[in-house]
Amino acid sequence: MLVDMKQWKHTFKLDPDRELSDEHLERLCLSGTDGILVGGSSGVTFDNTVDLLARIRRYEVPCVLEISNQDAIVPGFDLFFVPIVLNAQDTQWIVGHHHQALREYGSLLDWSQVVAEGYIMMNGQSTAAQVTQANTHLDAKDVEAYARMADRLFHCPIVYIEYSGMFGDMGLVSRARGLLKDARLFYGGGIDGPDKAREAAGAADTIVVGNAVYDAFEQALATVKAVHSLK
Ligand SMILES: CC(C)=CCC/C(C)=C/CC/C(C)=C/CC/C(C)=C/CC/C(C)=C/CC/C(C)=C/CC/C(C)=C/COP(=O)(O)OP(=O)(O)O
Ligand SMILES: O=P(O)(O)OC[C@@H](O)CO
Numbered sequence: 115m116l117v118d119m120k121q122w123k124h125t126f127k128l129d130p131d132r133e134l135s136d137e138h139l140e141r142l143c144l145s146g147t148d149g150i151l152v153g154g155s156s157g158v159t160f161d162n163t164v165d166l167l168a169r170i171r172r173y174e175v176p177c178v179l180e181i182s183n184q185d186a187i188v189p190g191f192d193l194f195f196v197p198i199v200l201n202a203q204d205t206q207w208i209v210g211h212h213h214q215a216l217r218e219y220g221s222l223l224d225w226s227q228v229v230a231e232g233y234i235m236m237n238g239q240s241t242a243a244q245v246t247q248a249n250t251h252l253d254a255k256d257v258e259a260y261a262r263m264a265d266r267l268f269h270c271p272i273v274y275i276e277y278s279g280m281f282g283d284m285g286l287v288s289r290a291r292g293l294l295k296d297a298r299l300f301y302g303g304g305i306d307g308p309d310k311a312r313e314a315a316g317a318a319d320t321i322v323v324g325n326a327v328y329d330a331f332e333q334a335l336a337t338v339k340a341v342h343s344l345k
């Protein structure tokens with residue numbers, strides 16, 4: 115399937131390491147969301163990723179793997195998003211794992227399916243920030259510098275402001291989006307219903323709804339219409 119993430123306004127991020135009933139999965143896939151991201155920062159394996167992909171493939175919704183570890187790279191997704199954590203203090207999460215993966219897969223890749231994400235971790239309490247040892251003590255100028263770095267210097271198609279687990283500073287997100295020339299600004303973190311979805315969609319190009327799918331399903335589902343009904 116040809117998938118153009120540049121048109122996306124809304125996505126759900128589903129974690130292969132968490133339980134989701136068939137009924138809930140069907141409602142998410144038929145919700146009108148622009149795409150399903152599959153990813154998580156811990157407990158993601160080849161087997162649980164294959165299982166989730168097979169379940170999502172019953173539906174027509176675009177499906178993207180956000181790679182978080184090399185052992186869980188599963189063929190068959192429409193696109194592969196590759197996070198580069200710009201504020202990681204452990205360089206493994208900037209280029210190290212990527213270098214290892216490219217030693218293995220470099221000659222096999224269809225690069226038209228690979229999309230680099232310049233991540234800016236903002237919530238020091240999140241597993242992803244802790245795993246990557248991200249320096250989350252960032253002021254507005256730091257965030258702006260990382261956003262420009264991802265967009266202008268590294269030409270990442272996505273700049274991802276990641277507050278995973280908490281709702282972030284939408285002023286900061288909006289200013290970062292205003293600086294981007296080519297990249298798309300993805301925002302994720304703490305979107306637990308339509309009100310926050312609308313607010314985040316006013317600041318970012320694409321919003322990502324994760325934990326609410328598992329913690330407040332009906333509210334999570336309602337974020338799709340909230341975003342798509344905005345002009
Ligand atoms: C043959 C074939 C199938 C080829 C395609 C494969 C392909 C495209 C290969 C490309 C090669 C390549 C460069 C791969 C990357 C390898 C790799 C492991 C990179 C490291 C990625 C990285 C920086 C991970 C760190 C963690 C992170 C940023 C995860 C992203 C997702 C995220 C933040 C989830 C939130 O997690 P959650 O579970 O909700 O937990 P918290 O909220 O508590 O954080
Ligand atoms: O789980 P939440 O807080 O919705 O965050 C979504 C996503 O950005 C996580 O990578």
Ligand SMILES: [Mg+2]
Pocket residue numbers: 278279324325
């Ligand atoms: Mg999460």
